[in-house]
Amino acid sequence: GQNIDQPTEMTATEGAIVQINCTYQTSGFNGLFWYQQHAGEAPTFLSYNVLDGLEEKGRFSSFLSRSKGYSYLLLKELQMKDSASYLCAFRTTNAGKSTFGDGTTLTVKP
Amino acid sequence: GAGVSQSPRYKVAKRGQDVALRCDPISGHVSLFWYQQALGQGPEFLTYFQNEAQLDKSGLPSDRFFAERPEGSVSTLKIQRTQQEDSAVYLCASSLVGAGVEQYFGPGTRLTVT
Numbered sequence: 001g002q003n004i005d006q007p008t009e010m011t012a013t014e015g016a017i018v019q020i021n022c023t024y025q026t027s028g029f030n031g032l033f034w035y036q037q038h039a040g041e042a043p044t045f046l047s048y049n050v051l052d053g054l055e056e057k058g059r060f061s062s063f064l065s066r067s068k069g070y071s072y073l074l075l076k077e078l079q080m081k082d083s084a085s086y087l088c089a090f091r092t093t094n095a096g097k098s099t100f101g102d103g104t105t106l107t108v109k110p
Numbered sequence: 111g112a113g114v115s116q117s118p119r120y121k122v123a124k125r126g127q128d129v130a131l132r133c134d135p136i137s138g139h140v141s142l143f144w145y146q147q148a149l150g151q152g153p154e155f156l157t158y159f160q161n162e163a164q165l166d167k168s169g170l171p172s173d174r175f176f177a178e179r180p181e182g183s184v185s186t187l188k189i190q191r192t193q194q195e196d197s198a199v200y201l202c203a204s205s206l207v208g209a210g211v212e213q214y215f216g217p218g219t220r221l222t223v224t
Contacts, residue, residue: 099155
């Protein structure tokens with residue numbers, strides 16, 4: 001079957017670094033996505049990994065290990081506006097549905 | 111530029127009523143997805159279209175749920191004889207086709223069944 005897990009909640013301080021982990025099990029794999037979702041809003045795309053390693057994009061980086069079924073999202077220089085839910089999702093084909101985790105609610109405190 | 115739009119944004123239905131939710135994808139996006147998101151959970155896949163063809167409807171929870179995209183653009187998700195457990199946010203997303211392409215989500219329709 002397919003399964004995807006991430007922590008429910010995390011808290012961090014403004015200016016700090018936080019790492020949000022995601023583990024998944026799937027028989028087919030065609031990429032791992034991270035989305036940001038502010039309360040009451042639609043998810044917005046942050047990153048995509050299909051090969052092992054680290055992808056850096058500004059303050060956000062995402063890492064993937066396919067053999068371990070593991071990814072993380074790294075947020076640097078945290079800002080108050082980064083308080084949101086962060087959704088991990090994988091795709092099994094290059095088209096078609098994504099399977100989402102339940103999201104990690106990140107609270108950034110001053 | 112125009113993103114994905116959905117209407118209505120909010121819908122209150124009495125149990126047993128039929129509802130129709132509309133999605134206007136980004137122009138030129140071949141793929142269209144419907145997801146259901148309950149409070150505090152991630153989006154759950156319902157169905158997927160490539161142009162007008164419904165390629166995957168494995169996530170539709172019952173035969174009360176029906177989706178169409180007759181001209182390969184606008185899509186409608188219809189729920190017949192709504193039940194309280196249908197209360198959720200229904201998200202539509204569109205994308206180009208290909209590896210790694212992101213999905214662009216609409217603002218969602220919040221359905222409350224009373």
